[in-house]
Amino acid sequence: MKYRRLGHSGLKVSAIGLGANNFGTAAKWPFHLGQKETSAIIDRTLDVGINFIDTANAYGAGKSEEFIGVALKGKRDQAVIATKVWSAMGDGPNDKGSSRHHVMAQVEKSLTRLQTDYIDLYQLHSWDDDTPIEETVRAMDDLITQGKVRYVGCSNYSAWQVCEAMWTARSHHMNEMVSVQPPYSMLDRKAEDELVPFCDAYNVGILPYFPLAHGLLTGKYRKGQAPPKGSRLAGNDRGMLTEGNLDIVEKLNAFCKERSHTILELAFAWLLSRPAVSSVIAGATKPEQVASNAKTVEWELTEADLTEIDGILNA
Ligand SMILES: NC(=O)c1ccc[n+]([C@@H]2O[C@H](COP(=O)([O-])OP(=O)(O)OC[C@H]3O[C@@H](n4cnc5c(N)ncnc54)[C@H](OP(=O)(O)O)[C@@H]3O)[C@@H](O)[C@H]2O)c1
Known part of the structure; x- marks a missing residue:
């Protein structure tokens, strides 16, 4: 396995x-596991040397x-455990958000659920319009001071929102975010508009989610063939098994x-480039699956490879 720094942190x-x-x-979901x-x-x-596990209080x-x-x-x-807060966990007015x-x-x-006394990376699952960012950043900073949390990050924030949170922390000498989670894969490059350049400039770590496009980038869904039984896109294709996507997959396979x-x-190597x-x-x-995913870490794409892939993705 290869290891990278989580953004500008030493982790x-x-x-x-x-x-x-x-x-x-x-249990009704196709991806239920006990x-x-x-x-x-x-x-x-x-x-296989994977230490980073990403969860959320709301998952299951x-x-x-x-x-x-x-x-x-x-x-x-x-393990390095990353979890999240923000989602509604009850019906009360204070059972959700980033207050x-x-x-x-x-x-x-x-x-308590994780049976630990510290969380390695505590992430705000989404932006909360209803809470001043200074209140949230200070609460996260206090958790680091208390030793309950080691690093803080966010997810589903736009570039300006991460920037706002970081500058709020900087202005008050508080701990700033080290990472952000956007949806990001060869089939979803919206993050490249603003978030990726922002993260490059501020040295914020990106943790791409849906990196395999729900499994479409694993090679098991092929044009003209039914989805494999028991796979995530078998009952409900979540809008992923389109003609256009399957054509791209065929070209990437070649x-x-x-x-x-x-x-x-390629799905991993492209993101890790x-x-x-x-x-x-x-x-x-x-x-x-974890074992095969871990093995992918060896392939390093060249500039020529990346240009050719851009050609396929942008055709
Ligand atoms: N921050 C957020 O708002 C947010 C939102 C969504 C997800 N996430 C995070 O991102 C993570 C990844 O998302 P995801 O799991 O939904 O999507 P994904 O990584 O794009 O797809 C994972 C699915 O692909 C299939 N797969 C994985 N490895 C495979 C292999 N080697 N060979 C064949 N099939 C393989 C498995 O599905 P099947 O075996 O069922 O086909 C697996 O569940 C989540 O677990 C979560 O931690 C964060």
Whole structure:
């Protein structure tokens, strides 16, 4: 495994990470996994050198954190745990958002579920229009002072929102965010408009989510073939299995075949060719997937490769 700095922090995270939103989600979802499956995936994750695990208080209404806590018993120190706060966790007016009240209440619940006394990276899941940013930044800074949280970051923030949060922290000598999570993959490059250049300039770590486009960039969905049984896009294609996307996938497959690589390797290598990317947090439903994802870390794309890929993606 290769390790990268998480933004401008000194924390080293595995270039390939593990996304945990498959763990403990409602049984009706196609990507529901119980404790046994979660533990098997996490054991393999640590075995292959992946240390970065991304979850949220809201995943599986707390079950994802709970299952991770059980799976990491006795191995907590091998993992870098990132979790999130902001989502509605109840019906009350203060059961959501990024207020000091909600953040302080939720961190205790996450720590209990994760069976730990610190969270490595605590992220604001989304921007909260209804709370002054200074209140949120100060609450996060207090959590670092209290030792409950080691680093802070955010997710689904636009470039100006991360900038606003960072400058609020700088102006008051508080700890600033080290990372941001946007949706980002070869099939979704919106982050490149403003967020990626901002992160390059401010040395903020990017943690791309949906890096495999729900599995479309693994090579298992092919033009003219039915989705494999049991795969995420089998019952509900989430708008991903379009003619245009499947055409791009065919071309990317050919590009990889010529170089004796796979599209799965390319999905990770392409994101890791971006200097600001710290860890690519792909989800997994089986331990074997984690093992194959970890192996992709070796392929380094050249400038000529990247230009050719741009040609395919922009055609
Ligand atoms: N901040 C946010 O708002 C936000 C939002 C969404 C997600 N996230 C984070 O991002 C993470 C990643 O997102 P995601 O898991 O939804 O999407 P993803 O990484 O694009 O797709 C993951 C899915 O692809 C399939 N897969 C993974 N590795 C594979 C392999 N080697 N071979 C074949 N199939 C493979 C698995 O699905 P099947 O086996 O079912 O086909 C897996 O669940 C989440 O777990 C979460 O931590 C954050």
